[in-house]
Amino acid sequence: DTGVSQDPRHKITKRGQNVTFRCDPISEHNRLYWYRQTLGQGPEFLTYFQNEAQLEKSRLLSDRFSAERPKGSFSTLEIQRTEQGDSAMYLCASSLGLGVRNTEAFFGQGTRLTVV
């Protein structure tokens, strides 16, 4: 399967714990995005990488959230001191950026986080 891969698919954690999610984008894609989706809402943008550089962050990304993309390949999203409000589906997407114009972003299946 050469699509966007996310791990784990599901994560249940206790409030206050730290969690880390991994995303493996489509191999030739240089752009990688993280989105969050809660029930009844569309995906909300969190952050964006072009290769290894994190170029854009949403105000939704509080200081408890950190994302990395070492070497411009896979990416990790870490949430520290989780809160119940962090419960959501975390989606990763990748695209092949040509200049300033994006091509369509391809999404992974997401990681469902439940904070209890």
Add this chain to the structure above:
Amino acid sequence: DQQVKQNSPSLSVQEGRISILNCDYTNSMFDYFLWYKKYPAEGPTFLISISSIKDKNEDGRFTVFLNKSAKHLSLHIVPSQPGDSAVYFCAASRPTGYALNFGKGTSLLVTP
């Protein structure tokens, strides 16, 4: 502030008929629009897109229409099939931005 709005949470259509899903946007800087389809427990799947320099784009059974003056776009599915039953998200982006702004989605049910 929701910049992309899908005002119909759900739509039910008979198989073989046309499905029309609507989307409105408020940010005049948006110049690229996309539709994604999402099945339960899966990530969104890209369906079709349109640039603001066009007013129509067609791909098989799917056609997207863009009315820039009204800041409105629509997705037409003809003929609708039961396998089209899913949540459809409208999304938009700015020329110099990389984030997609999504609407809340419309749940389409195509009945046999």
